[in-house]
Amino acid sequence: MSPNKLQPVSCRVPALLVSTVIALVFALRNFSSAYNITVVVDAQRNLQHKEEESEPSKLQQPVASCVWDPKSQGSCTGAFFKLLHQNGDPIDGSAAVPRRWLFFGDSTMRRLFAKSRVLVDHFVNKPAKYISNPCWAQFQCKMHEHRRCELAQFFQQQPASHWIPPNASLGEGPIEFGAENPFCQDCSGCNSIYTICKPKRTKIANPACDTSKLTYGGYFSIEFARDVELQTTEFQTTQENVAQFIHNHFNQHQKLQTDFGGKPICVVSAGFHDMAIENMTTSTYVTTVSWYLQLLQQQCDSIVWLQNTAPQRRNSTDPFVSFAKQHWVSVEAWNRAVHQHLKETSELDTSRILVMDVFESSKAWPFASEEDNIHKCNVWYRMLASLFKVMAQVTAAQGSNTLRATQTTMTSTTT
Numbered sequence: 001m002s003p004n005k006l007q008p009v010s011c012r013v014p015a016l017l018v019s020t021v022i023a024l025v026f027a028l029r030n031f032s033s034a035y036n037i038t039v040v041v042d043a044q045r046n047l048q049h050k051e052e053e054s055e056p057s058k059l060q061q062p063v064a065s066c067v068w069d070p071k072s073q074g075s076c077t078g079a080f081f082k083l084l085h086q087n088g089d090p091i092d093g094s095a096a097v098p099r100r101w102l103f104f105g106d107s108t109m110r111r112l113f114a115k116s117r118v119l120v121d122h123f124v125n126k127p128a129k130y131i132s133n134p135c136w137a138q139f140q141c142k143m144h145e146h147r148r149c150e151l152a153q154f155f156q157q158q159p160a161s162h163w164i165p166p167n168a169s170l171g172e173g174p175i176e177f178g179a180e181n182p183f184c185q186d187c188s189g190c191n192s193i194y195t196i197c198k199p200k201r202t203k204i205a206n207p208a209c210d211t212s213k214l215t216y217g218g219y220f221s222i223e224f225a226r227d228v229e230l231q232t233t234e235f236q237t238t239q240e241n242v243a244q245f246i247h248n249h250f251n252q253h254q255k256l257q258t259d260f261g262g263k264p265i266c267v268v269s270a271g272f273h274d275m276a277i278e279n280m281t282t283s284t285y286v287t288t289v290s291w292y293l294q295l296l297q298q299q300c301d302s303i304v305w306l307q308n309t310a311p312q313r314r315n316s317t318d319p320f321v322s323f324a325k326q327h328w329v330s331v332e333a334w335n336r337a338v339h340q341h342l343k344e345t346s347e348l349d350t351s352r353i354l355v356m357d358v359f360e361s362s363k364a365w366p367f368a369s370e371e372d373n374i375h376k377c378n379v380w381y382r383m384l385a386s387l388f389k390v391m392a393q394v395t396a397a398q399g400s401n402t403l404r405a406t407q408t409t410m411t412s413t414t415t
Contacts, residue, residue, distance in 0.1 A: 011365075011366045011377035011378070011379045011380075061343055061344070061350055062350070062351070063339070063342045063343050063350045063353065063355060064079050064082065064083050064351075064353065064354045064355070065079065065339065065354065065355040065356070065357065066078070066079040066080075066354065066355075066356055066357065067357040067360055067361070068356055068357065068358050068361060068384070068387070069360075069361045070361060070380075070383040070384070073387055076354075076356055076387065077387070077390075077391065079354055080304070080354055080391055081395075083302055083351075083352070083353075083354050084097065084098075084302065084395065086351060087301070087302065087351065087352055097261045097395050097396065098260075098261045098262050098263065098264060098265045098301040098302070098395070099213075099214065099215045099216075099260045099261045099392070099395065099396045100215065100216055100217045100250065100260050100261070100263075100264035100265070101123055101215060101216075101217035101264060101265050101266075101267065101388070101392055102194070102217050102218060102219075102220060102246070102250075102264045102265070102266050102267070102300070103119065103217070103218070103219045103220070103266075103267045103268075104219075104220050104222045104242075104266060104267070104268045104269070104270075104296070105219075105221075105222060105267075105268065105269040105270065105306070106187060106190060106221075106222075106223045106224075106269070106270070106272055106273050107187055107189065107190050107374075107375065108269065108272065108308075108309065108374065108375060108376075109219065109267075109269050109306075110187075110189070110190045110191075110219060110221065111375060111376075111378070111381045112381045112384055112385050113193075113218075113219035113385070114193060114219060115378060115381065116378060116381040116382040116384075116385040117382075118382055118385035118386055118389050119219075119385045119388060119389060120193065120219070122215070122389050122392065122393075123194075123195065123215060123216055123217040123218060123392070124143055124193055124194060124195045124216070124217075124218055125143070125195075127141045127195050127197055127214055127215070127216035128141045128142070128143050128195050130214060131197060131211075131214075134206055134208040134209045134210075135206065135209035135211060137200065137204035137206060137209075138199065138200060138204065138205070138206060138209050139197050139198065139199055139200065139209070139211060140197070140198055140200055141195050141196070141197040141198075141216065142195065142196060143193070143194070143195045144192075144193065144194055144195075144196070144218075145191055145192065145193040146191055146192045146193075146221075147191060148177075148184055148185050148187075148188055148191070149181065149183060149184040149185075151183055151184075151185070151229060151230040151238070152183060152230060152232060154192060155230065155241060155242065155245045156245065156248075156249070157230075157232040157233075157234070157241055157244075157245065158232055158233045158234075159183055159231065159232055159233075160231040160232055160233055160236070161233075163182035163183060163228075163231055164228060164231065164236060165179065165228070166179060166227065166228045168277055168278045168279060168280075169279075170226065170284075170288075171224075171225065171226050171274065171277060171280055171284040171285060171287070171288045172224070172226050172227055172228055172237075172277070173186065173223060173224035173226070173227035173228075173229070173273055173274070173277060174186040174223070174224070174227055174228075174229050175273075175276055175277055175278070178223075178227075178229045182231075183229070183230070183231070184229065185221060185223060185229050186223055186229075186273065187221065187223055187273075190221040190223065191221060192218070192219060192220045192221040193218055193219055194217060194218020194219065194220070195216045195217070195218060196216070196218075196249060196250065197211075197214070197216050197260070199259060211259060211260075212396075213393075213396045213397050214260075214396070215260075215392045215393070215395075215396050216260075217264060220242055222238060222239065222242060222270065223270075223273045224238075224270060224273050224274050224277075224288075225239075225270040225271070225274055225285065225288035225289045225291075225292045226239060226288040226291065226292060227239070230242070239291075239292050239295050239296075240295060243295040243296060243298065243299050246264070246299040246300075247298075247299055250263075250264060250299070251263055251299055261301075261396075262301055263299060263300055263301040264299075264300055264301060265300065265301055265302050265303075265304070265392075266296050266299075266300035266301075266302070266303050266304070267303075267304045267306055267388065268292075268293070268296060268303055268304065268305055268306065269305070269306040269307070269308065270288075270289060270292065271285070271308040271331065271334055271335075272308060272326055272331075272374055274288070275325045275326050275330060275331075275334070276325060276326075280325075282333060282334055282337050283337075285334055285337070285338075286334075286337050286338055286341045289338050289341075290341060290345060290347060290348065293305070293348055293353070294347055294348060297348060297349060297352065297353075300352075301352070302352045302353070302354070303352060303353045303354070304353075304354045304356055305338070305342075305353055305354065305355050305356065306356050306358060307335040307338075307339075307355065307356060307357050307358055307359050308331050308334070308335060308358075308359065309331075309358055309359060309362035309374075309376060310328050310331060310332075310359050310360075310362045310363045311324070311326045311327050311328065311331060311373045311374055312367050312372065312373045312374075313326065313327035313328070313373050314327055314328050314329075315327050315328060315329045316329065316330075320373070321371075321373045324373050326373060326374060328363075331359065332359060335357070335359055338355075339355050342355065358384065362376060362380070365377065365380045
């Protein structure tokens with residue numbers, strides 16, 4: 001390990017994890033009366049022209065954002081519930097609250113969702129077990145998991161007859177194993193996994209079957225903001241095909257949407273794999289992320305854009321993993337560029353996007369190993385996963401009326 005890599009936080013902190021989660025659960029379950037949330041909202045007014053003939057400045061628009069800290073979760077929980085409130089029905093209280101969650105990303109998201117066990121147990125394993133007992137006659141839940149070269153089968157689509165290699169000038173992956181093996185992924189252990197629940201056509205009523213607080217979802221292995229790993233007869237990119245899959249299997253069934261609060265909440269991240277694409281630029285990355293989010297926004301109720309964590313390598317001259325393009329300077333620049341784009345773009349409905357900064361707090365946390373430049377230790381992912389789990393639990397339990405009632409406790413800060 002490079003001598004300038006400080007590791008002030010221990011990965012062996014179960015007491016910190018337990019106390020943090022307990023405090024978070026207590027605070028959110030008493031949300032309407034005992035928890036005063038500060039909502040951080042980026043909002044900059046339209047810039048005034050200093051001279052009539054000067055070039056018009058790009059308009060800035062509000063983008064909800066928060067800085068996540070494992071020891072202090074209020075900023076992100078507040079910003080998230082504020083986002084749901086703003087996009088609900090504030091008049092008659094009829095708006096449903098989304099209770100399906102989907103996570104999209106590379107191996108870092110896979111660790112957050114599956115290796116931490118927190119989210120895979122809550123969104124994949126628990127629903128299947130619950131439905132199989134009191135609700136077996138009314139609902140069916142099925143778990144799906146794919147392997148590295150089973151993309152078309154997993155997403156239930158017809159593979160293209162001819163696989164077209166990636167175009168690096170468009171910022172497309174894959175770049176390693178997937179580039180040499182058509183219809184395969186670069187990542188060897190980033191297997192998608194999800195549970196989907198559907199009502200049965202013929203129902204036998206069971207009073208013990210209560211799905212009003214049930215949440216389900218999963219993790220989709222999307223390694224890049226744009227890639228051609230999954231090519232079908234309909235679309236050439238993985239992102240387009242996955243968006244189509246969500247439309248067909250999560251959003252097309254109206255009864256399913258009604259029972260589970262509408263379209264899913266989507267937690268999305270990309271960047272580490274994109275940095276390894278030949279001649280990849282910040283501008284191209286921002287363009288591909290914007291395109292990716294536009295696809296998802298058609299299928300997601302709201303999007304949490306999870307920024308990338310700080311690598312172990314500090315800068316381009318750091319001798320640690322000297323070939324790696326992922327370092328503090330590059331990751332921070334890309335994080336900032338996407339955030340700025342969201343403030344300026346008119347291509348996205350940014351009122352439905354929350355930017356979650358995990359870069360700052362990740363700087364002090366250890367890595368999975370001394371040789372690992374990217375992945376944090378498992379406790380980091382467990383703590384972040386616990387935040388999303390509690391968000392999902394409270395959202396399902398409280399419902400839209402409680403979210404509206406909490407509006408009086410929320411204050412917004414303009415940055």
